[in-house]
Amino acid sequence: MIEFDYPQLQRVGLTQAMLSSALASDLCLNTNSKLMRVSEVQRERILVHDGARALPARLLPKLHRALEALQTAIAVGDWVLLTMNSAGEYWVHARIEPTNSLVRRDGSGKRHPVASNVDTALLVMGLDDDFNPRRLERYLSLAQSAGVMPVLVLTKADVCADVAALRAQLDGRVPLALAIITLDARDGLRTMQALSPYCIAGNTLVLLGSSGAGKSTLTNSLLGANVQDTGEVRAHDSRGKHTTTARTLHLLAQGACIIDTPGVRTLQPDTDAETLTHSFADIAALATHCKFANCAHENEPDCAVRAALSADRLKNFHKLLRESQRDSMTPLDRQKQLSQWKARGRAGRIRLQEKRGA
Numbered sequence: 001m002i003e004f005d006y007p008q009l010q011r012v013g014l015t016q017a018m019l020s021s022a023l024a025s026d027l028c029l030n031t032n033s034k035l036m037r038v039s040e041v042q043r044e045r046i047l048v049h050d051g052a053r054a055l056p057a058r059l060l061p062k063l064h065r066a067l068e069a070l071q072t073a074i075a076v077g078d079w080v081l082l083t084m085n086s087a088g089e090y091w092v093h094a095r096i097e098p099t100n101s102l103v104r105r106d107g108s109g110k111r112h113p114v115a116s117n118v119d120t121a122l123l124v125m126g127l128d129d130d131f132n133p134r135r136l137e138r139y140l141s142l143a144q145s146a147g148v149m150p151v152l153v154l155t156k157a158d159v160c161a162d163v164a165a166l167r168a169q170l171d172g173r174v175p176l177a178l179a180i181i182t183l184d185a186r187d188g189l190r191t192m193q194a195l196s197p198y199c200i201a202g203n204t205l206v207l208l209g210s211s212g213a214g215k216s217t218l219t220n221s222l223l224g225a226n227v228q229d230t231g232e233v234r235a236h237d238s239r240g241k242h243t244t245t246a247r248t249l250h251l252l253a254q255g256a257c258i259i260d261t262p263g264v265r266t267l268q269p270d271t272d273a274e275t276l277t278h279s280f281a282d283i284a285a286l287a288t289h290c291k292f293a294n295c296a297h298e299n300e301p302d303c304a305v306r307a308a309l310s311a312d313r314l315k316n317f318h319k320l321l322r323e324s325q326r327d328s329m330t331p332l333d334r335q336k337q338l339s340q341w342k343a344r345g346r347a348g349r350i351r352l353q354e355k356r357g358a
Contacts, residue, residue: 002081004035008051012037012249013117013204013257018079022096033081033093038116039249041076048080048090049249057082057090067095075101075113076247076259077204100146102206103270105323111270114142115206115247115259120198121148124209124218127160127182132210133173134316138267139208140174141279141320145271148206151179151198155214158184173313175281185214188221192254195222201255211263219260222252273324280317283309 098116291302
């Protein structure tokens, strides 16, 4: 049996669909469990929210092992079932299957959940040296692969001499339907007005962007209080100093929830080749006009994609495609690829020695 207060949990984003999923789950059978939402993930414990307050809790080792076997982990935004022991401590024994999950991979290919059960991803990019269309394409792929609606938020409009020129660099690189909002995140009133359509009751937003882009400043403006720490950026590259170190869910006065996230040094979306192609829909459309049906858009003649797109966008697509293909490899595939690279390296050295000997 699940114990819950639906009106109170609505305050942290509980929907009727998620509640139905929880009640229909076998996870709740023969237990007196409380339903709560994960609001912060720390190294040794998590914080869960019941709609009125955040409470500390821990994962049962059995659940931790089960999630590891699925190559995932508890994430901010997850709905979980908890029980209290005789010492008054909350222990999480089950996670309700999320409707969606934003996941990135690290350099070794390991999956890292960013946030779960999200409606809107605010992709935050500064109009200073943080401006980077290639990185934006990665964040778009991350959101679209999870089925989350992206919204581009260009911050630091107050320090940009020519906003129109920078926005023009995004033409042809982002979907035409993508909403683009330009603002100074320190202006609380205008920030709230600009983002109010996405802050309606029941919605969950997540902030994604590099360190120093202004995510925490944006969070504070929407909350109307300095809850998240902010810091100066480096003068030579506008990069931040990682003042946000944990993903945290906050409750907005408008009724929505917002998840602030730390910036990451390298972002590799957890996506496959097919999903990535959907993220680069213009490439998929142009590919139908290539001379060869299996055109890789590299050196083939009469390639419609190379003729129409900027070299930088196509290069970024190929790089993301290689990463997605590498992540789908089995350990045996990786070993085979490494052997091929070593063989090519040896062959190259032999050819070089032969040339020098001649």
